[in-house]
Amino acid sequence: MTDTVETRLAAAGLVLPALVAPRGNFQPCTLAGDLLYLSGKGLPSRDAGTVPVPKVGGQVSVAQARAHAHDIALYQLAVVKQALGDLERIAQVVKVFGMVNAVPDFTEHTEVVNGFSDLWVQLLGERGRHARSAIGVGSLPMGFAVEIEAVVRFR
Template sequence: MPNPYDRLAELGLSLLTPATPIANYVPSTRVGNLLYLSGQGPRDADGRLMIGKVGRDIGIEDAYAHARLTGLNLLSVAHQVLGDLGRIVQTVKLLGMVNAVPDFADHPAVINGCSDLFVDVLGAAGRHARSAVGMGSLPGGISVEIEAIFEISGAAL
């Protein structure tokens, strides 16, 4: 497996400060060797959220970039919880939600932004099962929200 921090640097990316939960939930929960991450949205390093409805306000290319940014936020949460992204044995599953107009039908192309980032950073451990679905709205009007499940190694958190 490639060193995820070296891969991030090669891609010109830096981990971000994870967002504070906006409601009554925790950012992650561990059950055995599985780490469940709560849904994250496309928040940049300055804390700005990418908002808009895909198919009306945002095209597929920009939505793909938003999903990639969301993936970076997920990796940032995993790093904060685990202390080392190298503890990720496998990305088990992603649930990608796209804030889209009713007739938008290319949700997988949007969520590929996150999937591609995980493979780029984690190598084979980044490959995963996935659902990519459309939503009528998402919190704060964000364009995408993605949650993740990772298999992890090492002692309890």
């Protein structure tokens, strides 16, 4: 068996989620030359039927927010797969920008966004290492705990 992103996903017991249409007048991603720009993505709470997640560092723990970032990483990989047809076309993850909907005195933004970064490095190896920013924000759409966008160079 060849060592690919798809085989690493399967070995980790992970499945790329189904994509949903954006809730606005924008695309999930845009191709420009050999770069794929991924729109910011947040996800509602894992608990079906609950209201969107409240503030990280308040009602949402770092571990819970990190799990959201992990789920966003899977979703964004699904966007890449749809756009490129094959995850092996990823040459390098260039930049990741993570926003954490946090209480004002929260300082663990990097730990939250590591949920995204760690998974992409696990699945993509050195191609997954990237420049990154992780910031706190006062709010995010739909009360998301985390929203993450990325830039990927492809072959």
